[in-house]
Amino acid sequence: MTLENLNEKQQEAVKYTDGAALIIAGAGSGKTLTLTYRIAYLIESGVNPFNILALTFTNKAAQEMKERIVNLVGNRAKDIWMGTFHSVFAKILRIEADHLGYVSNFTIYDTEDAKNLIKNIVKDMNLDDKVYNKSFVYGRISSAKNNLYSPQDYLDSVEISSSDRANGKPYIGHIYKEYNNRLRRNMAMDFDDLLFNMNVLLVSKADLLLKYQEKFKYILVDEYQDTNFSQYNIVKKLSARYRNICVVGDDAQSIYAFRGANIQNILNFQKDYPESKLFKLEQNYRSTQNIVNAANSVIEKNFDKIDKKVWTSNEEGVKINYNELPSDREEAKWVCDIIRNRISNNDAKYGDFAILYRTNQQSRSLEEKLRLMGIPYRIYSGLSFYGRREIKDVLAYFRLVVNNSDDEAFLRIINFPSRGIGDTSLNKLKLFAQENNLSLFSTAETMLQNVGLGAKAYNNVINFCTMIRLFSNRVKQEDAFSLGEEIIRESSIIKYWKDDEDPSSDERINNIEELINAIKAFVETEENEILDEATGEEINIEDKTLDVFIQQASLMSEMDRDDKENENKVSLMTIHSAKGLEFPYVFVTGMEENLFPSNLSLTDNADMEEERRLFYVAMTRAKKELLLASSKSRFRNGQIVCNEKSRFIDEINEKYIKTIVSKEEKSFNDSPFFNNKKTSFNNYSSNKTSFKQNVGNIKKMDNLPKGIVEENILNLKDFTLGLRVYHEKFKEGKILSLEGEGDNMKADVDFENFGIKKLVLRFAKLKLIKEN
């Protein structure tokens, strides 16, 4: 294997294989490349891939890195354990579940499940749910777990109990205790438990600690700056025997303190491992000089950091473009116009663009405009696929089938779709289960005569239990696809949504179908056997069964999903999700005080430094061009708010930035593609009250078509030749020809003022013009 692709510093880091190593990798410094080569090099120099553990930030990153290593050293690299902290330790907990009093097919609760459980506990304990707000309580419990405080530790801590009492919330410790009891009763773990219980395992079972220390002789941790205490401690324990630990990170990119990440982990690494060697990768291969220098000028304002100087030998590039716009709609339009312009003038493609923002809700106005302008995009954040209601419903069926103790899943589906089991019956069932310390399902299955239900409800419950039981018996016999498909069919969830009038139901059905495809893909991927080195036993922990699928699915984020459609789309995501990615053209929208930096970070200096690091991450995603936008007013939570431009704009050294303040009249002259002023504004008339503060910017549309524009967008099947249609931008036109089918359907349309355009009808949003 040759290392000639690597620079000198990178090569040094690759070759220093034994002992502790700290790699400080500046933004764009070829970190992934270095890590990839380092692991390949380890294998080449005789390390058994079974003995390597690599912890990455997303599962997708792990998957991609593994593929690259396979390309370098061949298939044996597949035996490396690589994935996120949560997924790797979930896998180990699956194997070792009985040591903790769990079953191996335990359920993993996501944040929503966990908060619902908390809400139920607060209700059962007769506490005020406003005082014990579920999100607040969840946050307290989560940070307790991440700092390895058990419920008893929590209750025993004088410091914590006095601070909770001072806040008027003395019972959080009790809720925490009951929360953990219920999780255990449900055979469930929350995200933090995956790490907490791994710690428990390593502390309480000396033989297991030794087993995994021997297994993971070489440990690599990516994004080390974003590890929390619980993660830090696992790594410390596992590496204690061989001390072959390599951590990679950049303190300047630490952006997860809010969920317990501790930047001190990376800052203190050299104290923890005095023998460690430090490597600094400072040459940036990603961005232009302007971008690198501008980002440096911002991050300089932070106090708490490791000294380094990121530089580049790339070309100078164009200046950062900052535009101050009147409203979020104008902001979205500016972004779209630039995308159009760069595509026609710079030979860029849609996939070269990313639009970043601080908060998920900002995607809405952008999405609207992108759709209107027929620009293909994909959102990588927001409600994750597996968080959608219809998907969670299906997964609840799976969960109950796999783990009959999961009361939360039981409650979610016992009467959805409705099968005649109402609140009265359910309350009786709950009461009986509670009094006899049984799960709801086993109560329903074995004790139903004693519960005292009406005849109708009784039979309905029996039928439900029979269905679930028959499926449960098949979990280990069948693959996830054949069983999952049948469960979905039997549940009648699809029928429920088909009967529903709401137009969004179609989308829900699509999503369920996509879930079925995902199960299929899961079943079809290669099976990996895991060798238990201590016993020499080959454990087939990755059977393609339903229980494995749902455990894996609960740890999937939006970033981990592949898009089966073509990849050439504009990416929309939060800055947090953009970590580790790069794009030729990057927009950062919403550069306003109270939004970015967030209003919640204004009073605390450490929080403000984290916001600044976040901005640094955003800036350094860009390869060729960085474009910033702020808006004087924008919709937030249903109303218009006005903010000054972000302080971060002024922190950029002015040598590297060019500012435009868009006057209404010449907002979009930057874009020769759409410099026809007559058409630069949209018809906002559909929006009733909310534009009062915005009207200065809204023009009456001048070239209204003759005839009446129908309100609804034309359905794909309704297009015919010669139809008179209305387009938001090109106005009035006539269909000349049609081609393609379904989503690929295109038309040549002759527009009165714009000539003939080829439009993809799925995006064009054409409306019918009726004669008057």
Place this chain on the structure above:
DNA sequence: AGGTACTTATAGAGT
């Protein structure tokens, strides 16, 4: 028991 209409909470990033 099930469905609809109104009220209320939520509005920071995500494994």
Place this chain on the structure above:
DNA sequence: ATAAGTACCT
């Protein structure tokens, strides 16, 4: 703006 929860009617 939106989702979820509650009150009330069939």
